[in-house]
Amino acid sequence: MLKKLRTWFTKNAAELPWRLDDLNAPRDPYAVWISETMLQQTQVSTVRDYYVRWMKHFPNVNKLASATEDEVFRYWQGLGYYSRAKNILKTAKIIAGSGGKFPETRDALEKLPGIGAYTAGAILSLAYHQREAILDGNLVRIFSRLYKLSFLPTENKKAAEIYWEQARDVARGSKAYLHNEALMELGRTICKVRNPLCDKCPLATACRAHSDDCCAAFPPAKKRTQQEWHGTVLVVESADHKILGVIAGCKFFKGQLSLPHFESPRNATVGLSAEAEKLIPDDDINSLKPCGKFRHSITTHKIECDVLHVTLRARAAHTAQAANAIQWIPKSKSMETFANSFSLKALKLVQKD
Incomplete structure (x- = not known):
């Protein structure tokens, strides 16, 4: 043989x-x-x-x-x-x-x-x-x-x-x-x-x-269970055109730079959740605009996310907090800096808008 x-x-x-x-x-x-x-x-x-x-x-x-x-x-x-x-x-x-x-x-x-x-x-x-x-x-x-x-x-x-x-x-x-x-x-x-x-x-x-x-x-089918998860991804842009990235505190990509994302109900009213406001205080926001939604899969999670484009009144240096947990990325370099397709899908929706 x-x-x-x-x-x-x-x-x-x-x-x-x-x-x-x-x-x-x-x-x-x-x-x-x-x-x-x-x-x-x-x-x-x-x-x-x-x-x-x-x-x-x-x-x-x-x-x-x-x-x-x-x-x-x-x-x-x-x-x-x-x-x-x-x-x-x-x-x-x-x-x-x-x-x-x-x-x-x-x-x-x-x-x-x-x-x-x-x-x-x-x-x-x-x-x-x-x-x-x-x-x-x-x-x-x-x-x-x-x-x-x-x-x-x-x-x-x-x-x-x-x-x-x-x-x-x-x-x-x-x-x-x-x-x-x-x-x-x-x-x-x-x-x-x-x-x-x-x-x-x-x-x-x-x-x-x-x-x-x-x-x-043969072989017999593997039993798979996939959890559904709905969330909101924030593309937060400062007054000097930098995009907020986080490396802690989110459901997915812990320890890796990604866009902030939070669990949210389907068809929720447009706005920031209480959890998101801890990261972006309401008084700092200049505008908030929905840019659509996308689907994604990560291991056992079947994901659907709404994307919100949040612009701030202040420059990045004035709003940065917990420097070890967040980074401000120049908007012109965001597509090459965020290394996961989850974040890229959200950035592309904002670009199309």
């Missing part, structure tokens, strides 16, 4: 910016780490350009370690799940402070912020060619169909161990790095979530779900 998989992969491997022309060559652990972290919860087609831009600006771990958090967020903008970007910077500083060399053991890698079992396995396998297992969504889907596993590894420890044992079987051979990457490619291009291309799959003859013509039933 693995020989068929290798043959298929060497003939069909896609050209990707993080993949070397020589599929058997060890990779740079930094490049593996960045690409695999970006690919979590994000499609390959989206990651391509982000990866190229990132590696051009942060070509190695030492350059990344010297960056500010705001700078890292700007280059992560649009990928979502910003905790990944924060952990990348934390880990870069740790590695740079230890001589700039990535650990070569699973235990040491998994102690670093943001590096879990999958990412550690990918680094050890693809960069160091160790016989280490990996298990991502693609491999879960393939194993579930190959062996008709009617449960997910997230259900309990026993279920997880069954999947990991399959992954370890794949990694026991001398070409573990090639098998691991081939399975990821197979899941992305052939053994897809919907409409798998079974007639092109090198593992079709060994696949139990294919033999029983029930691939669509």
Whole structure:
């Protein structure tokens, strides 16, 4: 089975910016780490350009370690799940402070912020060619169909161990790095979530779900619950045309620069809530104008927000308070400074108005 998989992969491997022309060559652990972290919860087609831009600006771990958090967020903008970007910077500083060399053991890698079992396995396998297992969504889907596993590894420890044992079987051979990457490619291009291309799959003859013509039933659907949240986003502009950003005190993006946002009822009367007035006193306001609404999703939250453009009578320096919690950004630089698409959607509505 693995020989068929290798043959298929060497003939069909896609050209990707993080993949070397020589599929058997060890990779740079930094490049593996960045690409695999970006690919979590994000499609390959989206990651391509982000990866190229990132590696051009942060070509190695030492350059990344010297960056500010705001700078890292700007280059992560649009990928979502910003905790990944924060952990990348934390880990870069740790590695740079230890001589700039990535650990070569699973235990040491998994102690670093943001590096879990999958990412550690990918680094050890693809960069160091160790016989280490990996298990991502693609491999879960393939194993579930190959062996008709009617449960997910997230259900309990026993279920997880069954999947990991399959992954370890794949990694026991001398070409573990090639098998691991081939399975990821197979899941992305052939053994897809919907409409798998079974007639092109090198593992079709060994696949139990294919033999029983029930691939669509595997793996079982994950139970998801999404919370609805309605709020108001404030685009607060000072008299000298600076936009207020906050880095504390909001529902989302805590610790990251964003526009102030507060929970509010749907169809509420236009105005500032009592919570918002703590940040912007009513006497400071020159005008307040609704600019529309937008929808957004963050992890388990399904969000709908009204956008209010608030202009102030005073210049930014006269209204600034709690300097460690707020920042005033020149309006001309706001689109490049706010690093999350949530804030950018609100800024775009104000620009259109």
